[in-house]
Each structure stands twice: as structure tokens, then as C-alpha cells.
């Protein structure tokens with residue numbers, strides 16, 4: 001059916017590449033392009049014999065002209081951006097210049113400011129409309145599946161949605177005293193930022209990790225959860241009409257938070273450059289270089305993730321509650337594709353978003369978040385491609 005250019009060769013890319021190759025009727029040819037070509041070639045080698053034809057290329061995706069040249073020579077139908085959020089705009093510019101569809105899993109963040117927002121990418125809407133191409137933003141798990149869950153709830157179960165709590169638990173253990181499950185720089189920037197949630201049309205800001213509760217997760221058990229700001233809150237506040245409150249919660253162990261606190265206190269999580277022996281270094285980037293590579297955690301991580309949405313609202317004039325979630329087992333993900341569940345839960349939806357676009361099911365000129373499309377084909381594909389979901393109509397609620 002089509003050709004996909006996959007940019008990035010980290011943990012998430014590894015899953016996208018495996019999933020595209022499990023779906024060769026849709027992804028007939030792929031090109032894995034990243035900064036370090038050896039990582040692209042290593043991936044290609046693990047998939048020898050696949051019916052999907054695999055190419056590789058060295059690419060600096062910060063360089064729009066280089067992305068344009070690669071698109072012109074490979075001629076993909078779609079670009080799947082699973083590099084870092086810093087590359088979103090340069091890749092979108094290249095898609096516009098060449099008339100190719102675009103999918104990503106994280107919104108743009110300027111390298112010098114830890115402030116991820118959709119405004120930069122939403123500003124491309126008219127240009128994508130005029131070019132007749134689709135940009136699908138945030139087709140990972142959160143953002144991604146969480147937005148599809150909300151759209152599904154809205155379509156099938158509610159007349160009005162009043163509150164959404166997104167609850168994200170990772171009960172996996174990799175055996176290291178401290179490591180992050182995806183890119184450490186992006187992960188730590190997210191967690192050390194102020195918390196924020198949406199209430200009655202306003203954004204309420206909180207100190208980092210200052211709101212804590214305990215939630216008893218199905219198949220995992222009780223865990224400490226902390227209120228964080230997460231990027232899908234911004235688009236859901238716009239796209240789920242009438243919603244009054246949206247919050248995002250993530251689990252962290254005491255051990256993880258103790259390490260993070262110490263690293264913060266000594267300045268290791270700072271993104272301001274410092275002079276060191278005649279060189280300028282950014283402490284957080286130096287820390288990233290010392291921490292385990294997230295793509296190396298797969299073989300060691302045991303346990304489950306559970307990510308879902310607890311939704312409250314009204315149906316036929318009566319109060320209604322709904323919880324929809326996916327449970328993923330780290331070891332099973334590793335056995336299937338050689339990555340842990342955090343990469344798996346992001347890479348599978350990226351492939352599904354690209355597939356729905358290629359099939360023309362989610363194709364519409366412009367720039368869209370996942371919840372703006374019909375959720376049903378995506379929900380069906382989640383069950384088929386490794387992320388089955390469960391429903392509970394009387395869940396424990398968060399006050």
C-alpha cells in the first residue's frame with residue numbers, strides 16, 4: 001500500500017519498525033533514518049527476511065533541507081517522526097515542502113525552554129490544509145491512546161463529559177537504582193516542571209510533584225500517583241467540548257523521587273549551560289550521557305504498566321462513570337520486539353496512526369490531534385496489534 005520514512009532510531013522507533021514489518025501489506029517499504037546510522041542498520045539486521053523492504057539513511061533531522069533531500073530520494077507517502085520533540089518543526093517544514101503526510105508522538109519543545117505546547121504545531125494548520133496533507137499529532141500512548149479513549153467515551157457512553165483523570169502507572173522494575181524509561185532529557189524536563197491542570201476553563205499551576213494520592217490500579221495494586229502537566233491536557237481541553245476538569249497522574253517510586261531530588265539539588269537537571277574546563281556543557285545532557293540508554297532497559301525490565309482514563313459525566317440525564325485502560329507486560333513486549341513496555345505502548349499507536357492515514361481512514365488536510373478523528377478504527381486496531389483495552393463502569397474515583 002505505501003512507503004514510510006521513520007525518523008529516529010531509539011526505543012520507540014524500534015517498536016514502530018517491528019510493527020510496520022508485522023503489517024507488510026500496509027507498509028511495503030520503510031526507511032529508518034537517524035543521526036547514528038549504525039543504530040538504523042542494527043535494527044534492519046534484526047528484521048532480516050521481513051516482507052517489508054527496509055532501507056536506512058543517515059539524517060540530521062534538525063536540517064530541513066537534508067530531510068527534504070531524503071524525502072525526494074525515498075519518496076515516502078508518510079513520515080513517522082519518532083526522533084525528539086526538538087525536530088518536530090523542521091520535519092513538518094520538510095513534509096510541507098514535499099507534500100507528504102506527517103505523524104509524531106510528542107509536541108514541539110524548544111531546546112532552550114522546557115515548555116512543550118501545541119501552539120507551534122497548530123500554527124501549521126492552514127499550510128497543511130492548503131497543501132492537502134495531514135499532520136497527525138501525538139499518536140503515542142499519552143498523548144495518543146489517552147485522547148482516543150476520551151473520544152471513544154464521548155462517542156459511545158456520554159452526553160456530557162465533566163471530568164477526565166488520566167492515570168499512568170509503570171510498575172516495571174529494571175533493577176537499576178535510577179534510570180528513565182524514555183529519553184532521560186525529555187523525561188526529566190517533564191517531571192521537574194510545575195504541575196498544571198484544567199478546571200472550569202482555567203489552568204491551575206502547582207509546584208512540581210506537590211499533589212500526591214494513592215490509586216489502586218487493576219492488575220498492579222495501590223501506587224503513589226503525582227499530578228503532572230502532560231501535553232494531551234491542552235488539546236483535550238479544546239476538543240472534548242464542555243469538559244470541566246482534566247488532570248494527569250503518574251506513578252513514581254520513593255526511590256526514583258529521592259534520586260531525582262538529589263540530582264536537582266546539586267544542579268544536574270539544569271538546562272542552563274555551564275563552563276567546565278574550557279568547555280560549555282548542559283548538566284542535563286551530561287546526566288543523560290551517564291544514565292542507562294532507555295533502549296537497553298528492555299532485557300532487564302519486569303512487571304506491568306497500566307495507563308487509562310477515568311471519566312465522569314452524564315448519560316440520559318444520569319451521572320455515569322467509565323474507566324478504560326490498557327495493561328502491558330514489559331517482559332512480553334521485550335520477547336516480541338526487543339523493547340520494554342514504555343517504548344511498546346508508544347510505538348504501536350504511532351504505527352496505527354500512520355496505518356489509518358495511509359488507508360485513508362484518518363486522512364483529512366490539516367493538523368489534527370488524535371481525538372479529532374473517529375476513535376472506533378483505532379480502538380479496534382489496538383486490540384489487534386498488541387494493546388488490548390479493558391473497561392470498568394464502576395471504577396474507584398479520584399476526589
Ligand code: NDP
Nearest residue numbers: 008009010011012035036061083106140141142143182183
Ligand atoms: P530515544 O532517545 O531512545 O531516541 C531518539 C532517537 O532520535 C535517537 O535514535 C536519536 O539519535 C534520534 N535523534 C535525535 N536527534 C536527532 C536528529 N537531530 N536527527 C535525527 N535523529 C535524531 O527516545 P525514545 O525512542 O524513547 O522517544 C522517541 C520520541 O517518543 C520522543 O519524542 C519522546 O518524547 C516520544 N515519546 C512519546 C510517548 C507517548 O506516549 N506519546 C512516550 C514516550 C516517548 P541517536 O541515536 O544518535 O541519539
